[in-house]
Amino acid sequence: LKVVSRPSPINPIVRSFHSSSLRAATNTVTTPHADPQLKNYKFWNREESTPGQFSYLLDISPESIRKEARIISLSAPDDDANHALHEGVLPMGCHLLGTGSTLQDFDELRNSNQQPNVVFVSPSCPKARVQLPLVLAAFPSIEWIHCRSAGIDFLVSDALAAYKHLPCTNAKGQFSSSLAEYTMMACSYFAKDLPRLMQQKKGKKWEKYEVEELRGKTMGIVGYGDIGRACAKIASVYGMKIIALRRNPSMSEVDPLCDVVYGTGKSSLNKLMSESDFIVCSAPSTVETRGMVNADAFKVVKQNAVFINLGRGPVVDEESLVEALRAGRLRGAALDVFIEEPLPPESEFWDLENVLISPHNMDQTGSFMHEATEFFVNENLPRFVCGEDLLNPVDVEIGY
Amino acid sequence: LTMDDSNKKYYNRETSIPFSSDGDVIKEAKILSLGKADDVNNEPLYKGRLPEGSKLLAIGTVMGDFDIPALKAQEPNVIFVSSCTREVLLQLLDAFPTIEWVHSRSTGIDHIQSKGLAAAEHVVVTNSKGCFSSTLAEYTLMACAYFAKDLPRLMRQKQHKDWNKYEVLELRGATLGVVGYGDIGRAASKLAKAYGMKVIALRRNPSLSKGCSICDKVYGADQLNTLMSESDYILVAAPLTDITRGLIDADAIAHAKKDAVLINVGRGPIIDEDAMIDALNNGKLKGAGLDVTTLEPLPTESPLWELDNVLLSPHNMDVTATFLRESTEFFVKENLERFVRGVTLLNLVDKVAGY
Numbered sequence: 001l002k003v004v005s006r007p008s009p010i011n012p013i014v015r016s017f018h019s020s021s022l023r024a025a026t027n028t029v030t031t032p033h034a035d036p037q038l039k040n041y042k043f044w045n046r047e048e049s050t051p052g053q054f055s056y057l058l059d060i061s062p063e064s065i066r067k068e069a070r071i072i073s074l075s076a077p078d079d080d081a082n083h084a085l086h087e088g089v090l091p092m093g094c095h096l097l098g099t100g101s102t103l104q105d106f107d108e109l110r111n112s113n114q115q116p117n118v119v120f121v122s123p124s125c126p127k128a129r130v131q132l133p134l135v136l137a138a139f140p141s142i143e144w145i146h147c148r149s150a151g152i153d154f155l156v157s158d159a160l161a162a163y164k165h166l167p168c169t170n171a172k173g174q175f176s177s178s179l180a181e182y183t184m185m186a187c188s189y190f191a192k193d194l195p196r197l198m199q200q201k202k203g204k205k206w207e208k209y210e211v212e213e214l215r216g217k218t219m220g221i222v223g224y225g226d227i228g229r230a231c232a233k234i235a236s237v238y239g240m241k242i243i244a245l246r247r248n249p250s251m252s253e254v255d256p257l258c259d260v261v262y263g264t265g266k267s268s269l270n271k272l273m274s275e276s277d278f279i280v281c282s283a284p285s286t287v288e289t290r291g292m293v294n295a296d297a298f299k300v301v302k303q304n305a306v307f308i309n310l311g312r313g314p315v316v317d318e319e320s321l322v323e324a325l326r327a328g329r330l331r332g333a334a335l336d337v338f339i340e341e342p343l344p345p346e347s348e349f350w351d352l353e354n355v356l357i358s359p360h361n362m363d364q365t366g367s368f369m370h371e372a373t374e375f376f377v378n379e380n381l382p383r384f385v386c387g388e389d390l391l392n393p394v395d396v397e398i399g400y
Numbered sequence: 401l402t403m404d405d406s407n408k409k410y411y412n413r414e415t416s417i418p419f420s421s422d423g424d425v426i427k428e429a430k431i432l433s434l435g436k437a438d439d440v441n442n443e444p445l446y447k448g449r450l451p452e453g454s455k456l457l458a459i460g461t462v463m464g465d466f467d468i469p470a471l472k473a474q475e476p477n478v479i480f481v482s483s484c485t486r487e488v489l490l491q492l493l494d495a496f497p498t499i500e501w502v503h504s505r506s507t508g509i510d511h512i513q514s515k516g517l518a519a520a521e522h523v524v525v526t527n528s529k530g531c532f533s534s535t536l537a538e539y540t541l542m543a544c545a546y547f548a549k550d551l552p553r554l555m556r557q558k559q560h561k562d563w564n565k566y567e568v569l570e571l572r573g574a575t576l577g578v579v580g581y582g583d584i585g586r587a588a589s590k591l592a593k594a595y596g597m598k599v600i601a602l603r604r605n606p607s608l609s610k611g612c613s614i615c616d617k618v619y620g621a622d623q624l625n626t627l628m629s630e631s632d633y634i635l636v637a638a639p640l641t642d643i644t645r646g647l648i649d650a651d652a653i654a655h656a657k658k659d660a661v662l663i664n665v666g667r668g669p670i671i672d673e674d675a676m677i678d679a680l681n682n683g684k685l686k687g688a689g690l691d692v693t694t695l696e697p698l699p700t701e702s703p704l705w706e707l708d709n710v711l712l713s714p715h716n717m718d719v720t721a722t723f724l725r726e727s728t729e730f731f732v733k734e735n736l737e738r739f740v741r742g743v744t745l746l747n748l749v750d751k752v753a754g755y
Contacts, residue, residue: 177572177596178568178572181571181572182545184542185542188538188539189542192538194546197713198555201710201712204700204705206696206697206698207714208715208719209716209719210716210720211535211716211717211719211720212720213538213720215414215534215538233594234591237590237591237594238538238594239414342563343563350561356554357558358554359557359563359564359565361566361568362549362568364565364566364567364568365567365568365569366567
């Protein structure tokens with residue numbers, strides 16, 4: 001089973017591959033996306049990817065099945081977001097052997113002649129970080145790990161790193177557009193001074209004041225992945241300039257949505273901070289990114305910039321963020337994620353007037369986790385049994 | 401974007417190509433400014449460089465400000481309106497039969513519109529259509545997101561230090577119905593499409609939008625109820641005319657989806673305010689985002705102040721630091737340059753229709 005663990009640079013040819021559904025959806029720039037033929041850009045985006053590409057193979061020619069998928073689900077047993085897997089009809093050749101939240105729950109399987117080869121793990125499984133390596137050790141027949149969520153930080157450990165030879169995939173691209181909508185709302189929240197509107201309404205005060213346009217402003221995206229791209233897609237239609245920052249800047253060289261792409265490193269981050277009116281932090285939490293947006297970065301931030309975090313709390317040094325807000329260097333912040341969640345009542349963020357707090361729910365639509373499970377069932381399972389490359393490979397050592 | 405030659409007849413701040421003043425000047429503009437002398441937003445006219453031979457003759461807001469006999473001798477032919485009443489405008493047109501062109505710094509001309517103005521066949525009227533649209537489009541999507549992500553709930557929870565995860569709605573896949581598909585409507589549709597929303601447009605001349613790439617369906621004015629029943633978010637971006645006054649009435653609102661949100665950036669009187677308040681009170685509409693109201697400033701007695709599901713703004717969602725100045729610049733750099741060269745002016749208004 002071939003899975004690319006570190007994506008190679010985008011082939012410029014990819015730019016000419018557009019799906020017609022994409023053209024119908026917008027009249028603006030289309031983002032480059034996966035071409036299954038090229039097999040070198042292998043990520044899923046809910047808006048742009050073509051669903052069900054391999055399911056027809058199973059319907060029409062069962063001979064396409066190269067091997068069976070025998071799945072165990074490591075999740076909370078009452079997690080009904082996993083409906084498509086636990087109760088739904090699975091593609092041909094796929095069988096759910098059992099569900100559980102600890103290794104003990106799978107005791108019966110240990111001696112069965114049906115050994116699992118796929119483990120599906122959900123964040124709803126308590127202590128998943130401990131349980132997953134135990135499960136992998138107990139069932140050496142497992143050849144593929146799929147994580148239902150996009151963030152895999154809740155799984156990463158030294159014990160898991162020992163299994164880096166196993167392909168691991170996630171839900172990248174599943175939640176991006178919701179978070180892009182939140183990002184634009186957060187930008188407008190400050191540009192149109194929504195807090196002032198609500199205050200004036202409370203005081204029945206009719207007072208005209210000036211608003212700012214997003215058009216012409218600069219959005220700097222720290223961690224230009226699928227979420228970052230989804231934000232750029234909308235922000236560019238607003239007429240914003242986009243600065244992207246990612247570990248592999250060459251991969252975004254041909255991305256028509258970015259005006260500038262920076263690599264990592266302190267000076268790049270500081271440059272982005274000093275040039276952006278709205279900073280969007282959408283990076284995953286990894287050994288490299290933890291505490292990355294720190295006091296130095298906030299020291300050089302553009303006066304009156306707005307900081308938005310929708311990736312992971314630990315990427316930001318919360319103390320220096322608070323300091324920058326108190327000192328008035330930042331106009332405000334919009335935070336959907338925090339180092340500690342739920343956010344403890346003692347946290348200073350609650351009392352800062354210029355902070356918009358949301359309880360890590362800005363991607364939480366009624367169906368989002370169900371859709372993430374459906375993605376596993378409808379997209380990656382058929383690919384697995386047909387011997388095709390899996391979508392959304394992640395590197396458990398690097399952490400995303 | 402549209403089947404008509406909109407981009408030759410109308411201005412859009414984002415997409416129009418600036419006028420190149422290559423051609424020969426064939427006449428002079430002699431301008432009266434109906435507005436305040438200390439209005440800094442008029443500086444591009446008061447202090448800026450005008451086309452060769454053109455002059456600003458006088459500034460005033462009432463008839464008494466103008467020395468009629470002296471000005472008559474100079475034969476003024478242009479009036480730039482930035483603040484006035486429709487009566488004073490008519491009096492000026494009466495006093496100066498040489499006037500051929502009236503330009504309004506605002507887009508809405510409902511405040512200067514009159515039968516007398518419509519009847520003055522020798523006078524063309526232009527406005528600042530397209531100067532403010534993108535800012536209002538930004539507000540529109542903010543208003544949609546305000547309800548979709550339940551921003552009021554976020555602010556309440558913050559006040560109580562309450563960490564309570566709840567579900568949000570996506571704009572993606574939702575339907576935006578645009579009543580009055582002009583420049584503002586189009587700018588909002590452009591953004592809505594980027595979000596993956598479906599767009600239904602309603603306008604008097606639906607054929608003008610046939611083949612429009614940023615709306616999915618175009619309806620005529622008689623299909624308002626259909627639009628109401630199909631939209632999750634309804635944007636009212638129409639001008640105020642005899643036809644649009646009270647257009648969104650109790651009947652139209654009754655056809656709206658139960659969780660629909662009404663957004664008004666056009667003119668307050670287009671919506672029957674009492675019917676809307678009733679619907680907001682009784683859960684027949686989820687909410688409203690109103691930048692304009694029937695009376696402005698909104699009187700404190702209005703129930704709108706106290707409705708939780710209303711986002712109110714003081715008709716300022718297009719008020720940027722530079723918007724009026726940019727509108728005057730449009731007059732000076734785009735239309736004045738066209739006028740003196742005998743080129744068709746942009747943003748001609750239908751004086752009878754009122755927009």
